Amino acid sequence: MNRKKLQNLAESLCRTAKHFNKIEVECLIKLFHTLVVEPSDRHAIIGLDRNMFRNILHVTFGMTDDMIMDRVFRAFDTDNDSCVSVTEWVEGLSIFLRGTLEEKMKYCFEVYDLNGDGYISREEMFHMLKNSLLKQPSEEDPDEGIKDLVEITLKKMDYDHDGKLSYTDFEKAVRDENLLLEAFGPCLPDIKSSMAFEMQAFRETGDM
Structure with missing residues (x-):
């Protein structure tokens, strides 16, 4: 993804993912592209499928409950196409990591x-x-x-x-x-894992 495209996307996502600033959004977009395997079919949707996404929840946020991980995937996948797009990824993380109580x-x-x-x-x-x-x-x-x-x-x-x-x-x-x-199972990250994720995802912000 070229710089211009990245900045435009980050700009528009800043408006919907209210809890991140533009630089943080850019970092999350870059991270998304390192996690996603480019589809072999040019027309396939680029995104995280259920297994990739569950792997992130498990490895990064220590989630182990299959049912809850599936439900978290569905909460992120707002258009129900069985794939978390870059927009869903950033907007979902905005609430997952920094959402208000509401x-x-x-x-x-x-x-x-x-x-x-x-x-x-x-x-x-x-x-x-x-x-x-x-x-x-x-x-x-x-x-x-x-x-x-x-x-x-x-x-x-x-x-x-x-x-x-x-x-x-x-x-x-x-x-x-x-x-x-x-009350019915851990579906949000604990403070330790969300801080670790943010430090890793946003460490580039210090280098910019």
Whole structure:
């Protein structure tokens, strides 16, 4: 990508990825192009497919939960073409790394709403908690413990008592207690890995 093209793209992305400055956006675009394998077909979309993206989440951000990694991929892939484009990469990272509480709540809710119906149901909570909790070999029936956990969570977060979480419920609960933001599994980077990623991605900013 030539310098002019890079600058134009960075300029337009600065407007949508509000948490990065232009130099940071340029670094992320360059990083994207080092991660992407150029498609053999000239007309193929240039982007990160599910496996490449999951590999980044796993290696860089220490994520291990398959279901959550898939959902994070879908949250980044806003046009659902099974590929994260450079625009989706920069805009997604803007929220993933530096989003406001508001943006992170919307993002986490979207990750947890497995079927995209606007609610996190009992079944969805059960699936995610079962997936993210470590299996205790001593427990007779771990599913029972998870069901109890789902009920406790609903009691705490389901403000309108309809047996599922709407975005309003989720937002209210998280505003009361920020720790509930990732109640159903880690889908945001921890401070250590996001700082390490930023240092590596933006180290060139010091050289410019």
